[in-house]
Amino acid sequence: MKKLTRIIAKLWSQKNAGYTIMELLSVIMISSIIGGAIMTSMTQLWRSDETEIILTQTDGEMQSALEYLTKDLKEAVFVYEDTTQLFDPAKKYIPTGSQLGLDTNTKPIFAFWTAKIIPDEDLPSTCASDNIECNNLLVRRMAYSLVVYYQEPYTMNKNGQTYQKSRLHRYELPKYSDSKTLTKSNGFVDPGEENNFLIWPLNGNGSVNLQTIEPATTGKSAAMLLVDYVDNPAKTNVVNLPNCPDENYNRLPSDAATNNSFFICVRKTGEEVGKKQDIFLYLRGNPVGRGGIVKEEEIIAMPTLKTQVTLRGIIDKK
Numbered sequence: 001m002k003k004l005t006r007i008i009a010k011l012w013s014q015k016n017a018g019y020t021i022m023e024l025l026s027v028i029m030i031s032s033i034i035g036g037a038i039m040t041s042m043t044q045l046w047r048s049d050e051t052e053i054i055l056t057q058t059d060g061e062m063q064s065a066l067e068y069l070t071k072d073l074k075e076a077v078f079v080y081e082d083t084t085q086l087f088d089p090a091k092k093y094i095p096t097g098s099q100l101g102l103d104t105n106t107k108p109i110f111a112f113w114t115a116k117i118i119p120d121e122d123l124p125s126t127c128a129s130d131n132i133e134c135n136n137l138l139v140r141r142m143a144y145s146l147v148v149y150y151q152e153p154y155t156m157n158k159n160g161q162t163y164q165k166s167r168l169h170r171y172e173l174p175k176y177s178d179s180k181t182l183t184k185s186n187g188f189v190d191p192g193e194e195n196n197f198l199i200w201p202l203n204g205n206g207s208v209n210l211q212t213i214e215p216a217t218t219g220k221s222a223a224m225l226l227v228d229y230v231d232n233p234a235k236t237n238v239v240n241l242p243n244c245p246d247e248n249y250n251r252l253p254s255d256a257a258t259n260n261s262f263f264i265c266v267r268k269t270g271e272e273v274g275k276k277q278d279i280f281l282y283l284r285g286n287p288v289g290r291g292g293i294v295k296e297e298e299i300i301a302m303p304t305l306k307t308q309v310t311l312r313g314i315i316d317k318k
Contacts, residue, residue: 050292055299058229058287065168065227066307069281072147072170073309076112078197079277081250081266085199086111093201094148095215100171100223106152107233110252110264113191115142122179134182143175144192146200150223151233151262156289163289164232168262169223173215187215197273231261231286231302239301242282249280261286261304277311 073079080086086093087108097106118141127134137143148171156163177185189201189210196204201211215221234257244251244265252266253259267278284304287293 051299054287054291054293055302058285058290059302061227061229062283062285062302062305066281066283066305068226069149069283070307070309072114073112073279073281073311075114075116076147076277076311077115077144078191078273079112079266079279079311080110080252081268083108083111083252091209092214093211094146094173095171095217097150097152099214099217100150100169101217102150102152102169102223103154106150106169107253107259109149109151109259109262110266111146111148113197114145114147116145116174117142118176118179124180124182137179137182143179144190145175146173146188147171148173149226151230151259153233158289161289161295164235165228165286165289166230166233166261167228168226168230170226171223172221174220177216177219177221185216185221186213187211227285229285229287229290231284233261234258235260238284238304240303242304242306245280249278260284279309279311281307281309 085091089096094108094111096104098104100106118137120141123138123141124134127138129135150169150171151166152169153164153166156165173188174185175188175190177183187201189196191197191200194200194203194210196202196210199206201209203210217223238260241256241260243256249265249267252264256263261284263282265280265282269275269277282304285302287299287302288296293299
């Protein structure tokens with residue numbers, strides 16, 4: 001800086017003298033070095049700020065998704081501890097990812113039954129005295145819905161880089177597609193009437209499938225995107241991957257090698273309907289590929305977030 005100052009002062013003092021080429025080149029060279037250093041520092045600072053913003057945004061989205069999941073589960077009356085039968089793709093009790101307009105590799109993660117409040121404006125205006133279903137609905141003002149959460153893996157291609165990501169989607173099969181007219185959703189079987197929560201949609205002794213048509217996938221039953229930028233479900237070398245609290249919990253899905261960015265642990269109750277259930281939810285995001293974050297090495301890996309939900313175990317809510 002001192003040399004640059006002397007040169008500039010000399011140039012200003014020699015108003016009637018010409019500038020030598022060497023002097024001009026020296027000024028240009030030194031100015032370029034200083035300007036380059038300033039620009040490099042500013043760029044690094046900008047990138048650091050951008051990275052921090054993206055990390056905060058992604059973490060906030062995962063937190064919000066967990067809060068939504070927690071609120072949703074608190075309304076559940078029964079959470080499946082074992083989804084082997086319900087999720088069997090050959091039986092088609094629930095929609096596949098492709099039927100919901102999602103990637104063919106989309107997997108159902110967990111499922112539960114909830115009792116949904118039906119607003120007054122969606123109730124039948126009148127009921128015949130001999131219409132038991134209609135009169136019961138006017139008294140209870142609730143109906144069961146089956147809720148399933150899916151994880152959709154996908155590949156992101158950006159700036160010559162390939163990233164493995166996933167999204168979470170919520171699917172709901174309500175009892176009614178139109179509650180005013182008591183029009184049932186395609187594929188809905190009422191577990192309250194059949195007392196078949198554990199083996200739904202089969203009859204009480206498990207011998208007959210009570211679904212006469214595949215479950216609805218449009219309207220109220222269209223898949224809803226919950227959150228994007230969830231980490232690759234089959235990611236390897238995950239740091240500090242949590243496990244279920246102890247052997248008294250079932251992990252869903254059970255395979256940690258292929259499902260480790262979104263899973264739940266359900267306390268074993270012997271799947272007794274109406275019994276209080278304890279659930280842990282786990283979710284991990286990954287911001288790589290957003291903004292200027294292009295490599296895993298550029299950031300500290302995001303932790304797997306956890307929350308706990310305890311259900312009251314009430315079935316016939318009034």
